[in-house]
Amino acid sequence: MELETCRNNDTVMDTVMIARILRAERCQLLVCDCATNQEVVVHADNACCFSCGDCVCIRYSGAMTMSLPPQISATCVARHCGN
Template structure:
C-alpha cells in the first residue's frame, strides 16, 4: 500500500472472487484478503492484478472491507 498526495491509498492486489458489487482481493504487499466495495466489480476477472485507490479507511472485520474510489488494471497504474 502506498499513500498519494491527496491522502488516498493505493493497494496493489490480485482478484480472488468477483461478485456484482464486490471484489475479494489479496493485497500483494501484505497477503491479506480484503473485500472491496465497488459498482465496477463486474468489469474485472479472477486472477487479474489491479491497483485500488481508496480513502485509507478499512474495517476491522474479517475480511477487512474498503470502498474503492477507483480501480484499474495493474499495467495502467
C-alpha cells in the first residue's frame, strides 16, 4: 500500500519528528525520536498502516504533554526514506 506523503501547508508551522516505531496500535504509535532517543506516544488516525521498526516522519503542532512517556497528536505520519 502506498502511503500519502505529508504536505506542509504554508500557513501552518508544523514541528517535524523523525522516529523509529517501537509499537503500532489501532490509533497510536510508540516511537523513539531519532534526534533525542526519547520515547513518545503519537496519536494518529493512520497508525495501523505502520509496523514496528518503520522509520517515520511525524508532523505535529509542537505541543507535547508532560506525561511519561510524553504524547503528541500527529497532523501527518508518513514513512521516512532517509537514513
